[in-house]
Amino acid sequence: MISVDHLSKRYGAHPAVNDVSFTCGPGTVTGFLGPNGAGKSTTMRMICGLTAPTSGTATIDGRPYQRLANPGRRIGVLLDASAQHAGRTGREILTLAAMTQGLDRRRVDESLDRVGLNNTAAKRRVKAYSLGMRQRLGLAYALLGDPGILILDEPANGLDPEGIFWMRGLLRDFADRGGTVLLSSHLLREVEAVADRLVVIGGGRVVAQGDKDELLAASGTVVRALDMAGLDAVLTRAGLTAVTSADGSVVVQADAETIGRAAAQAALVLLELRPAGSGGLEQMFLTLTAGDSVKEAVR
Template identity: 75%
Template sequence: MIAVENLSKRYGDQRAVDDVSFTCEPGTVTGFLGPNGAGKSTTLRMICGLTPPTAGAATVCGVPYRRLGNPGRRVGVLLDASAQHAGRTGRETLALAAMTMGLDTARVPDRLAKVGLDATAARRRVRAYSLGMRQRLGLAYAMLGDPAVLILDEPANGLDPEGIYWMRGLLREFADRGGTVLLSSHLLREVEAVADRLVVIGGGRILTQGDKNALLGAAGTVVRPADPEDFDAVLQKLDVTGTRSSDGTILVPAEPEVIARAAAAAGVVLLELRPAGAGGLEEMFLRLTSTGGNR
């Protein structure tokens, strides 16, 4: 389990992460989403003990990451696929990691094969690897110690469509066996396909979080009025507040039929009226982050 409680991080006057709290349960994949500069990577670094928080705390398997004995046996981490010794071969990279964790190096070939790196790739220097190959090696490294938790930052970068599909299956299988996955990614459709829970961050703050199906199913109704000012009267009559997006649409927490009847009674023309959930995670993400802001 991962528990993040009121994490904050300041750099001078800039608050990169502001009072962030969430949990990741065993048996689930949690999608950690946000635009560039939202605070995702800083949060992950604080969870992994690489960046000290200004306030708050994070625990993995019940204790702060730095207090884990032999952490690679408990938590698999992939924050930067390029942070590998370029002069070592793939096999050497995993063999050294295995020795550091007190593991039998005989498991290395099997772990390389599991992530799609064959014997030829295992003998190549990491400097000759493509980004996708480095991602696969990073995943092999993260899973080498049979951890119960995976913390991954953009693990699909550089992977082709087949590789992305493979990674989705790998993470789903890991969670279905009782593992805990915290996954940060810009590939929203892939996150939607594999995640059980979502945490969306913007401007360093949590914009929304919860069960994926519940969040997408309770998104409300998207409305595009011909005249936004006239539509304000409809919102007042319904006694609700709409959330405006940069594309001219308004998210209204009411059923489409209720909105349509109120608009018709007020003589307000609607150019678009549909359930917000129809656009899936991508639409919800864009709506939240267009009003949530980043820094």
């Protein structure tokens, strides 16, 4: 179990993470989503004891990461695939990790095989690895101690489509066997395919969290009008949040009746009014992280 309780981190006057709370339970994959600069990586670093929080707590099975006796055998972490000694071979890196964790060295070959790195790749120095190979090595490192929890930040970066499909199956199988996965990724379709729960963060705050299917079902209403400028004015007067889609329609965080009544009072002709759930996770993400959170990401 991962438990994050009112976690905050400030750098001077800048709130990188602001009062974030969520839990990740056994048997689930939790997708941790947000634009660049939203606070995802900082939150993950605080969970893993690499960054000290300004306030709040983050625990693994009820304990802070720093108080775990042998953390690699409880929780597997992949935050930066390039954070490996470039002059060592893949096998050397895992062998040193096995020695540190008190593991049988046979686990090294088992872990390499599990992530698809063959004997030739294992003998190669990490500086010669592609990004995809470094991701696989980082995942092998995370899995080495047979942990019950995985925290992965953008683990699919550099993987080809076949590799992404493989990783999706590996994480789904890990969770189905009772494991807990916290997964951050910009590949929204892959998160949608594997995640059970979602935590969406923007501007350092949680803007939505819960069961994936429930969140997608409540992701707003698609609206298109004959007079789109007039529709924008009506939505603004009503205080409704709207995001423009690629096809020119807008997604509004309100039910169809509320939007329809507002349009009727302004004598607007609507050409489309339907639930946005069919737009999937990508549309929900764009809607929830629009405005201040996006500004935060590029500030």
